[in-house]
Amino acid sequence: MAPFTRFREFWPYYLQEHARAGTRAMHYAGTSMVVLLAVVAPFSGHWWLAAAVPVAGYGFAWLGHMLIEHNRPATFRYPFWSLRADFVMWYRFLTGRMGRDLARAGVRADGTVDPARRLHA
Template sequence: MDISRHRFNSFAEFYPFYLAEHRDSRCRRLHFVGTSLVIALLAYTLASGVWWLLLTVPVAGYAFAWIGHLVFEKNRPATFQHPFYSLLGDFVMYRDMLLGKVDF
């Protein structure tokens, strides 16, 4: 069975799959950079009121992540099959990297 097409019943069930799709530290680091940019852009947009910057948020987040998958993981990002869980997984992995639960 192709796990990427599997229907996960919960995020707790999905997250181990998500981490397995991010085994290469270079890919995780690119995710970290992209997520950091997303957080910074959101904070700046809220503080400045320059609302058009919200258009750059998906580009900042996905560009780094997708390059990591294409160049280093050689797999298809989970975003395409599991968009909500994938987005949540990115922020949870970001937190886990900050806490030392997932290696940089």
């Protein structure tokens, strides 16, 4: 498969790379910390908190990939789309729409991907 040229092509691949609920939970925790730090830092006067933003975001996500999903984060190949997808995934989780997206991407409830629908980057 050729490299992705549009986000809507990348999104199902991203979801397949986050098939396990634990991996997504690690991403949700990291993204929540990123948002919290970004809101708190300007009002607290502790600007060093801004330096913790990438550590929180990537730290939780990469641990999830290493310990739970056992794959290489999409960040290394698609850094900007992965960042965007992190926030899209977090928002869709908060609004209760992740299940539908996962099903459309071929991600099963048990955290596996339908082999016939597996996308490769």
